[in-house]
Amino acid sequence: MEPLFLPLNCDFTAYHVLLPMQGKEFSFSVHNIPRDKASLQHAMLECNEELRTILRGVEPVVQERLKQSYDLSTFVLELKDILERIVRTQPFVSLPTPAFYSQLCANLDSVGWEHLIWLSDELSSLHLRIFDSAGREHIVLVDLPPGFPEVAPTASANLPIPVDLRSLQGESLKDIILQYESAIETYQDFWDVMEDVDKRVWVMEPDHPSRADAFRRIALGGHCSLSIVVDPLSPRSVPECRFFGSDAVISPLRRRLNSGLRKWDRSRPLIANFEEVLEITFPSAQETDKEDMSADCGICYAYRAQDDALCSDVGTLQGSVPDRVCDNPNCARPFHNTCLLEWLRSITTTRQSFDVLFGHCPYCSHPIAVKSTHG
Known part of the structure; x- marks a missing residue:
């Protein structure tokens, strides 16, 4: 025209x-x-x-x-x-039809306006709040397509396992709330367990755990740590475990874990089970010297590796944490694999056999080896 x-x-x-x-x-x-x-x-x-x-x-x-x-x-x-x-x-955005507004208001009436805590200016997304039986607050993020309610909305929340939305009585916000309320109640024991872990021990990672995080890296002292991944659907069973630190310290712990699983009692807190099986007492953040808990790399003096070139050179992810420790128990300095690799490459006395470099610890000269690739 x-x-x-x-x-x-x-x-x-x-x-x-x-x-x-x-x-x-x-x-x-x-x-x-x-x-x-x-x-x-x-x-x-x-x-x-x-x-x-x-x-x-x-x-x-x-x-x-x-x-x-x-x-x-x-x-x-x-x-x-x-x-x-x-x-x-920047394509023009079509405004919703009048039916969209009326249906949205009807849906919010059904859900309860007290659940609504945020609505975008374009009415294309909103945040709904749910409180579980323990009083924890959960935020459900909902995206509304232009064809709502004929076209189903999408939703997400900070849960350890994403909710697979299925239609109950249509594609309403009430249906979404019902399904998320059901899912949230499923993880009550999981969150009880993780909150108890965070309260009892020194958690090195993640820095600020969310309710979706099933992973914790727990300090053992002496630059050693235990990484656990808890099953959200069976949080009191034995989690996936990995030890970091000097072989002289962590080898006995591995043996105790493998041989002592019969002592595991699901009625007890997770940390109490670990202390019983490993025959140790976990240090707490309130009662332990931070220097003893620190796992900063002894070469770059940072906790997370930040060098893109180094990380890509050995196939590791940027931001990796120290994953190699001097085996001398009197030293036990932690290192990023990438930093140790570059250190050994710069020393003329280092020798290489296939993909392994053999040299000495930068601090105590104890023999140390590192793979040039991760597999």
Whole structure:
């Protein structure tokens, strides 16, 4: 369709223009057009709020095109070109239908407005709050498609296992809340167990555990640690375990764990079971010197590796934590595998056999070896 020019006065010095494009119709006005229509150098452009928002950031370009245009038709073509360029990078967003708003309000009435804690300006997403039987707060993030409720919404929450949404009585927000309430109650024992772990021991990782985290790295002291992954559906069973530290310290712990699992009692807290099986007492953050708990790399003095080149060189992930420890129990310094590898490569006395480098600890000169690749 062609643009429509509507004169606003008898002198034809002002026009209201309707510009159809891609199923939309943009309207604007141009004033101070000279009677001879020889130039728009002194013309003024007035846009409605929608068009002003679209053109935000390119106003100088629009004004320059207006001043350089010889007549109104030329400028309209220039403006159309600008709008088409914007559309290619930022497509126009269609507003929801009136039925969308009424259905959304009806759904929130059904859920209860007390559950709503945030709603986006575009009404395309919202956050719903749920409290479980222990009083923990959970936030469900819901994305509403333009075709809601005919098109089902999507949702997510901070849970150890994502909820597989299934329709109960339709595709309503009430259905989503019911399914998340059911899932949340499933993990009550899991969160009780993890909160007890966080309270009793020194957790090295993650720094700020979320309710989705089933992993904990627990400090054992002497630069040694225990990594556990708890089963969210069976949190009191024996978790996946991995020890980090000097072989002189962690080898006996591995043997005790393998031979003492018969002592594991699911009625006891997880940490109490570990202390019984491993025959140790875990140090707590409140009663232990931080220097003894530290696992910063003895070469780069950081906890997480940050060197992209080193990490890509040996196939490890950026941000890896120290995963190699000096086997001398009087030293037991931790190192990033990448840092130790580069250190050994820089020492002329280092020898290599296949993919293993053999050298000495930078601190105590105790023999130490590191693989040049991870497999």
